[in-house]
Amino acid sequence: MAYDPQRKHERRRVTEEDGPAPVDELLGESPAAGNGERASTTPTDPSASAERAASPPEPAAEPFFVEETVEFDSGPDRRLLVVGFTLLVIAILLLSRRRRRRRADEAA
């Protein structure tokens, strides 16, 4: 099986749903991504920082949801093992049944 450290847990990727980038928090006045407008180069206003500190904290952004793929049960190698094991159990049951019949026949 190929080495894949992300088989059980895929690494979390950054998306816009994560909320403002730290650099936007730092500089303020975040322009919309991709609008091509040059943003104001005024520095972070200290009074604005103080206002932000005084205001109640904004609700946290919705957590980024990563749908986990349950590779443990659905991997092709696991499936092969399960099928193989089932066949083995059936074969053992059939053989023991056959042996029991033979012994019964011999006893008769």
Place this chain on the structure above:
Amino acid sequence: MPVVTIVNQKGGVGKTTVALGLAEAAAAAGVRVLVVDLDPQGNATSGLGVWDVDAGVERALDSGRPGALRDVVVRSAWSVDSSPVVPDVAPSTPALATREVQLATDPIGAQDRLQAAAADLDYDLVLVDCPPSLGLLTVNGLFAADHAVVVTTPAAWAADGVEQILRTVERVSVRRGGQLGAPSVVVNNLGRTRDARYWLEEMGKRYGERVWPPVHQRTAIAEASAQSLPLRSLGTRPGAPEAASEFEILFRHLTSPEDQWRTTLNASMSVAG
């Protein structure tokens, strides 16, 4: 004068190693190169053999005067064989850490201080080595840049860090009206483990052609840093020529003619050659 900023908020990935490797390759090619050390730890400064710093980058940032960086630039102690050119350095001191805090409430301009300080410098290439943070020093490095190079290592946590810094670069690029463009990614310290190979391939899948050839893990690189020497000074020390060659390959990627700033750099190189 193209400005290339070497960046990643994650520490220990080899930003300074790549910055100095590129500086060496540039100097060997006859390119007049300046290394701006924006990291208060000053590893690029000491790596270039500069130990006694009178005035560092923080003074140039303090000044706010266009071209103020020129006043603090010193010649490095390197000598690169077969090249008359030696990198210069705008050195760093621990005082730079204090300056970063002051920048946050700067009434003049928090993010383009370095851009102003680096105006009208007479170099073919300026390499900015950023600190391992997403603070205002890194932001200044990105606002001054024509191109950003994200350095990382082939590991899971480092891959997470690349996501973050690429987003930062993208946001700065938006603020600059798209002038910064898409950054490149350099995978440094590539070992021979399957995990390292996996993460290198993962970077390739995620970022495609933005991923430049990797720099392999070599003891010679650590030895050169420890002795404040360029790799070429180690002579035939096993791994040193190979490492120097890998940085030359990276430098050639810097000079691939795609953007205006690369054309400028290529023009400088043909004059130097």
